[in-house]
Amino acid sequence: MREKFRNNYSYIFEKELLQEIESLAVYKEFKENDIIIDIDHYIVSIPLVLDGAIKIMRQDEDGNELILYFIERGDTCAMTLSCCMGQSKSKIRAVAETDVSMLMIPKQKMKEWLTKYGTWQEYILQSYHGRMHEFIEALDTIAFLNMDMRLLKYLRDKAMVIGNDEIYTTHKEIAEDLHTSRVVISRLLKGLEKDGKIKLNRNNIHVIDL
DNA sequence: ACATTAAGTGATT
């Protein structure tokens, strides 16, 4: 666990901070599809992802889901950060996309370190910055782009985070993530296959054009 | 062999 942490973060953080994290953080593991944080949960610590990928999603009153973005090794969750600042409840759900390991930092520390460690401040700001980009992108695709571009982006992101161009899912699950109907996904996937961007099999999509 | 689940298709709004 220590090596995993050092491998991913030793270039980002200064020595004292690395040590402090190692002494304070709690190591956690989740299995694929475990719910890490659910909507309306209070947030007491923030994650540093060591391995695996997490799917961040929103849910409406009727239980319809919509994927926002993935977070991966070396990432933290901007939503969690913002919740820490305002001590509010989580507005998102975090589901383990793959098996995940992470370090949990108590939220008091996260604030304290902002003034104490420059590298930490940098990391947090960078994280916000990066997520801001993703949000705008997500907004663009939802507002202006057609479903097929959204779908392709989804597939690419997914292939990226699991580090494999063979994606195991059903059209139904994709439809739920993208908040549309299965029929639409099936048709769009068919189209993407025709364009040579993907190859379809049952329960399996091969993303060719990464 | 039969039931269940995933995926494909045409028509309609």
Added chain:
DNA sequence: AATCACTTAATGT
């Protein structure tokens, strides 16, 4: 893009 109704294909028991 969503929904319906129906077909076809793959898989499980």
